Amino acid sequence: MFNRMVEQSPAVLDRVFAALSDPTRRAMLRRLANGAHTVGQLAEPFDMSFAAAAKHVKVLEGAGLLSRTIEGRSHRCRIEAGPLAAADRWLAYYERFWSMRLDDLERALSRDTRKRSRK
Numbered sequence: 001m002f003n004r005m006v007e008q009s010p011a012v013l014d015r016v017f018a019a020l021s022d023p024t025r026r027a028m029l030r031r032l033a034n035g036a037h038t039v040g041q042l043a044e045p046f047d048m049s050f051a052a053a054a055k056h057v058k059v060l061e062g063a064g065l066l067s068r069t070i071e072g073r074s075h076r077c078r079i080e081a082g083p084l085a086a087a088d089r090w091l092a093y094y095e096r097f098w099s100m101r102l103d104d105l106e107r108a109l110s111r112d113t114r115k116r117s118r119k
Contacts, residue, residue: 012064013090016083019063024048025056032066032079039075 019025028042043053057077060066064083069076 009086012083013087015063016065016087019059019065020087022056022059025060028053028056028060029065029079032077036076036078039077042077 020029024046027045031037031042031045039054039057040050042057043050046053054075057066057068057075060077061068064080066077067080069078
């Protein structure tokens, strides 16, 4: 199932990883994990204009990582965890790969150490 998910939606993962590649957007998502914020509130900790923050929000929204509701003139943003879960599943595959490789290395080093200690 995992491979099918990745094969069917590489563009989705591309957008998620592209959105996550920017530290400002990662920080915005971190703030949203604690609850909804307006675009202005998301911009506050950064030395940026409202327009620049809105561009970051648009990238996150395009990746499906946040949803936005309009309340009067205020745009309220909420985190959407689904795409993060998909990215996590993709990364988990490679985590298993590297864990297996490191386990193999550990066994090889252990065998080498035992051989040396016998000599």
